[in-house]
Every structure is written in C-alpha cells, then in structure tokens.
Amino acid sequence: xxxxxxxxxxxxxxxxxxxxxxxxxxxxxxxxxxxxxxxxxxxxxxxxxxxxxxxxxxxxxxxxxxxxxxxxxxxxxxxxxxxxxxxxxxxxxxxxxxxxxxxxxxxxxxxxxxxxxxxxxxxxxxxxxxxxxxxxxxxxxxxxxxxxxxxxxxxxxxxxxxxxxxxxxxxxxxxxxxxxxxxxxxxxxxxxxxxxxxxxxxxxxxxxxxxxxxxxxxxxxxxxxxxxxxxxxxxxxxxxxxxxxxxxxxxxxxxxxxxxxxxxxxxxxxxxxxxxxxxxxxxxxxxxxxxxxxxxxxxxxxxxxxxxxxxxxxxxxxxxxxxxxxxxxxxxxxxxxxxxxxxxxxxxxxxxxxxxxxxxxxxxxxxxxxxxxxxxxxxxxxxxxxxxxxxxxxxxxxxxxxxxxxxxxxxxxxxxxxxxxxxxxxxxxxxxxxxxxxxxxxxxxxxxxxxxxxxxxxxxxxxxxxxxxxxxx
Ligand code: GLN
Numbered sequence: 001x002x003x004x005x006x007x008x009x010x011x012x013x014x015x016x017x018x019x020x021x022x023x024x025x026x027x028x029x030x031x032x033x034x035x036x037x038x039x040x041x042x043x044x045x046x047x048x049x050x051x052x053x054x055x056x057x058x059x060x061x062x063x064x065x066x067x068x069x070x071x072x073x074x075x076x077x078x079x080x081x082x083x084x085x086x087x088x089x090x091x092x093x094x095x096x097x098x099x100x101x102x103x104x105x106x107x108x109x110x111x112x113x114x115x116x117x118x119x120x121x122x123x124x125x126x127x128x129x130x131x132x133x134x135x136x137x138x139x140x141x142x143x144x145x146x147x148x149x150x151x152x153x154x155x156x157x158x159x160x161x162x163x164x165x166x167x168x169x170x171x172x173x174x175x176x177x178x179x180x181x182x183x184x185x186x187x188x189x190x191x192x193x194x195x196x197x198x199x200x201x202x203x204x205x206x207x208x209x210x211x212x213x214x215x216x217x218x219x220x221x222x223x224x225x226x227x228x229x230x231x232x233x234x235x236x237x238x239x240x241x242x243x244x245x246x247x248x249x250x251x252x253x254x255x256x257x258x259x260x261x262x263x264x265x266x267x268x269x270x271x272x273x274x275x276x277x278x279x280x281x282x283x284x285x286x287x288x289x290x291x292x293x294x295x296x297x298x299x300x301x302x303x304x305x306x307x308x309x310x311x312x313x314x315x316x317x318x319x320x321x322x323x324x325x326x327x328x329x330x331x332x333x334x335x336x337x338x339x340x341x342x343x344x345x346x347x348x349x350x351x352x353x354x355x356x357x358x359x360x361x362x363x364x365x366x367x368x369x370x371x372x373x374x375x376x377x378x379x380x381x382x383x384x385x386x387x388x389x390x391x392x393x394x395x396x397x398x399x400x401x402x403x404x405x406x407x408x409x410x411x412x413x414x415x416x417x418x419x420x421x422x423x424x425x426x427x428x429x430x431x432x433x434x435x436x437x438x439x440x441x442x443x444x445x446x447x448x449x450x451x452x453x454x455x456x457x458x459x460x461x462x463x464x465x466x467x468x469x470x471x472x473x
C-alpha cells in the first residue's frame with residue numbers, strides 16, 4: 001500500500017485499521033514486539049497541517065528505535081524491561097510530518113542476523129509464504145509493509161538488514177548515505193556501518209520519506225550538514241545518458257536461473273529507454289573478503305557498543321554473589337548464544353595482541369574494497385545486481401550460524417553499501433515460484449536522487465508500484 005492509496009481513507013479510520021490488521025497478522029507473521037495505542041498521537045495531529053508529508057500515515061518502527069515511554073527491546077531479552085525516556089531523532093521527525101506509530105517491530109536480536117529467526121519473541125515469517133523467512137534483521141518492519149498493513153516502516157541496515165528483507169518480500173528497501181539520517185536514539189550495532197533505512201512500496205514515497213527523515217542533527221556527530229534535496233519534486237524517469245554498471249561477480253553467483261533471467265530482461269528494457277548498460281567486475285579476492293572483513297569489524301564494534309548491557313548500567317538484572325557474577329549471569333541469560341558467540345569473536349579481535357593482525361587488518365581491507373567500488377563507480381552512475389541469489393529460503397533451511405564461512409557474493413554483496421556508506425536501494429522486479437525477487441543499486445555518496453530516478457523507470461517497467469500481498473492476492 002502506498003501513501004496515495006492509504007490517503008483514500010480518513011485518518012482515524014486508516015490508523016485504527018492498520019493497528020487492527022497488525023494485530024490480526026500477528027498469529028501468522030509474528031512481526032510485532034509491541035503495539036502502540038495511537039490515541040495521543042492522533043490528538044497531537046491537530047497541531048499539524050493536513051498537508052504534512054506523512055499526515056495520518058500509520059507507520060512501524062524497528063524495535064531498536066527509542067520511543068519515549070514505549071518499551072524498546074531490540075528483540076533482546078536483556079532489554080525486556082527497557083522503557084526509554086526520550087525519542088530517537090527520527091521519531092520526532094516522523095511525528096512532526098504527521099506519521100502515527102502503531103507498532104514496534106521484531107528484529108534479529110540487536111540487529112545481528114539475516115533471517116529474523118534470532119528474535120527474543122521468536123521468528124518472523126515471510127508475508128508471502130509463512131513457511132519462509134522474512135529476512136532480517138529488520139524482518140518485522142518489512143513483513144508489515146509487505147503484508148499491506150502499513151505503507152511505511154523504519155529499519156536499520158548494518159550489512160544489508162533493510163535491503164535483504166525488502167528483497168525477500170517484494171518491497172522497496174532504502175539505505176541512504178552514511179550521515180544522511182541521524183542515528184541519535186537508535187540502539188547501535190556497529191557504529192561505522194550502521195544506517196537508518198526504511199521500507200516503502202513506491203519510489204515516490206521513498207523520495208518523500210527521505211525529505212522527512214534526512215538532515216543535520218547536532219546530537220549525532222556523524223550526521224551530515226549537507227542540505228536535504230527536493231527528492232520528490234526532482235523525480236525524473238528519463239534514462240537517457242544514465243550509466244548503469246552490472247556487477248558481474250554477483251550475477252555469476254546467482255543460484256536461481258529465474259532470477260538471472262529476470263535481471264537480464266530488465267537490463268534490456270533499461271537499455272531500450274536510453275540507459276547505457278555496461279558490465280563490470282570487482283577483484284574476486286576482495287569480493288571473497290567481504291564477509292570475513294565485515295564480521296571482524298561488525299562484531300568488534302558491537303562488542304564495544306554493548307559492553308554497557310551488563311545488568312548494572314543497563315538491562316535486566318540476574319542475581320549473583322558479587323558485581324562480576326551479576327554481570328556474567330545477566331549477560332549469559334540476557335543474550336542468545338548466537339549473540340554471545342559474536343561477542344567472543346569481537347573481543348578476540350580486540351585483544352591487544354590481535355588488534356593489528358585482525359581488527360586493523362580488516363579496516364585496511366575495508367578501505368581496499370571501497371577503493372575497488374570507487375573504481376567501478378567512477379565510470380557509472382550506479383552499480384546494479386540481483387539483490388539476492390535465491391527467493392526467501394524456507395525457515396527450516398535457513399541458517400545464520402556460519403558467521404563468515406559463506407563467501408557467496410550473491411548473498412552478501414550489499415555490504416558494499418555499508419563499507420562505503422554509499423546510498424543503496426533494493427526494489428522488486430518480479431516473481432519466481434510465486435515469491436518476489438528484486439534488484440539492488442548503489443550510487444555515489446549523497447546521490448540518492450539517481451537511485452530514485454532510475455528506480456522510477458524500473459518501477460514503470462515492472463508495474464510493481466504499491467506491491468504487497470493484498471494487492472497481489
Ligand atoms: N546479516 C548481517 C549480520 O548479521 C547484517 C545485519 C544488519 O545489517 N543489521 O550482521
């Protein structure tokens with residue numbers, strides 16, 4: 001459901017209908033952690049002009065977004081009792097634009113995972129087929145947009161956590177440039193890779209939403225001073241002169257032939273509209289290094305970020321004989337074993353004797369990877385590839401436990417957007433076996449407009465504007 005269709009109903013009607021639908025969908029999808037009573041927010045809408053960009057839009061937030069007075073767990077047992085005393089910057093922004101939060105959505109615990117099976121409240125199912133994974137870590141947000149419950153949801157993206165669940169559920173997943181959206185009040189995962197992102201079902205909404213969310217915030221030192229552009233007014237589907245570079249390393253690794261065919265057919269259509277489609281290849285060794293490099297950096301930063309979740313400073317508390325015991329017991333009970341495993345890896349690479357040969361080395365490799373991406377982007381406007389190599393896996397076949405052993409670039413290339421901080425967007429382009437499939441594009445820093453413009457042309461070709469389970473059914 002896009003904003004336009006949502007607007008066809010009066011504000012109260014659409015907000016309460018969305019809340020009702022979210023509750024109904026819970027047995028099927030398990031996408032929400034907490035439902036939010038919209039009464040107060042609806043009252044506050046009286047002070048906001050009906051022409052505000054997201055006036056009366058029911059929206060969902062990933063549960064790592066701090067909401068004043070509303071439980072925020074990051075889908076971790078350790079934060080089960082955490083009620084923030086302040087709003088994340090983006091919550092204020094959304095509400096000032098008229099959005100009404102109806103639920104906090106499930107995620108892989110603390111953002112760690114790609115399946116949404118690592119959530120304290122249990123796995124989230126795919127809106128298109130409940131026997132399949134939603135993808136993660138922003139799986140609950142994606143599922144509620146894909147199910148047609150809300151037209152917009154917030155996610156966060158450290159490795160691909162907005163763009164992967166978007167691909168698996170046939171909606172748009174947008175991760176803007178690092179620094180474009182303030183992260184103040186977001187429970188972090190890995191600070192040099194974390195981005196706020198979001199889900200929509202139309203390119204127009206994607207452009208409108210960035211205008212709402214973007215902008216300097218003095219409380220986030222990494223947020224950019226760059227002026228926010230008029231993305232929606234500047235939308236332009238003209239592809240003439242646009243240079244689109246296909247990342248061959250990824251296409252060759254795509255396992256499902258139907259996904260490759262869908263991609264190739266789309267490239268022909270973009271060429272017919274005047275785009276120049278070229279093929280590029282990034283160094284294979286660097287591409288193989290994507291996941292090991294990512295896991296070293298992400299887990300090291302996560303270990304540092306979450307050292308305050310110890311039952312003393314933050315989090316639920318598990319009793320013990322002394323302070324040390326309290327911390328050990330709290331952290332043992334508070335995190336799932338997968339998250340604890342990641343902290344072990346993170347700590348290991350931060351040991352003084354290991355820092356140079358593991359952590360700093362990974363940072364150097366990250367730099368080489370970004371330089372390689374710069375090389376291919378120097379001669380093109382976007383790099384494009386299939387968003388994933390397969391449709392959403394069946395729940396019983398999906399695993400998150402390998403931690404870096406999987407070097408299939410078709411499954412993990414989107415981390416390029418996090419290493420570089422460049423804007424990256426996933427959108428639906430068709431179906432295989434009744435499940436949605438899609439593409440991912442990455443542009444130069446702060447060139448979100450080009451993603452939206454090429455995305456608009458793609459949306460016109462695919463006809464998948466407003467794609468959700470309800471529309472398709
Ligand atoms: N799947 C990746 C991980 O487990 C990415 C997660 C994310 O982007 N938050 O770290």
